[in-house]
Amino acid sequence: MFVVDAIVDAFDPKIELVEAERDCVVERHGGLTLITVTVAGPAAFAAGVEAVRVLKAAGIAVIRTYADLVTRQDIADRAQVTRQAVGNWVRGERSGSQPFPAPTNLAAGGLWLWRDVNEWLAARGLRHDATEKPTLRTLARLDTWLFDHARDDTIFGKRSA
Known part of the structure; x- marks a missing residue:
């Protein structure tokens, strides 16, 4: 982009x-x-x-x-999960052995690079974007x-x- x-x-x-x-x-x-x-x-x-x-x-x-920076709501929308689920991942709850990626920027409660989140989702077998x-x-x-x-x-x- x-x-x-x-x-x-x-x-x-x-x-x-x-x-x-x-x-x-x-x-x-x-x-x-x-x-x-x-x-x-x-x-x-x-x-x-x-x-x-x-x-x-x-x-x-x-x-x-x-x-391509995303908010918690963007992540929820793209992964088709609730915003609360994303909040749990961010806080380290229910994220399994792989910690959720660190935010790229702390503005607006955190902004994540979609690539990092997308790879994390893929590794967990969750809905993700197949394009690298x-x-x-x-x-x-x-x-x-x-x-x-x-x-x-x-x-x-x-x-x-």
């Missing part, structure tokens, strides 16, 4: 160009435009670089990655790579003037 320059029109031809190559979802939240691109790859970093290539080829400027998600480390690597290449098109076969 990436933060991109604003895409105001849901029927923007740039989105169609991305959709011709990959599955994607575009969301707008206030002044933030997010695009999720599904890319297979040998590792999450390589898949992320390929996603950026696809977006850039469509004329969409990528600003940074966007970590990037780690915080991979997101940081991609952000560093994006920053380093923000004005350098040589990696995409073009040289900046």
Whole structure:
């Protein structure tokens, strides 16, 4: 998932160009435009670089990655359990031998990286998302790579003037 320059029109031809190559979802939240691109790859970093290539080829400027952080309610909704069940897991009650992942951020009672929670759910045989998600480390690597290449098109076969 990436933060991109604003895409105001849901029927923007740039989105169609991305959709011709990959599955994607575009969301707008206030002044933030997010695009999720599904890319297979040998590792999450390589898949992320390929996603950026696809977006850039469509004329969409990528600003940074966007970590899929979830609240207790988000976890309950995605795992199809009650918020109380998630509260028990967070407090270490009924979580079994595998402790629940630590929150990534303490804002709003805790925010967790969906990838960490998703892996925890999968290990316990609970409802989870089968698509592999990037780690915080991979997101940081991609952000560093994006920053380093923000004005350098040589990696995409073009040289900046």
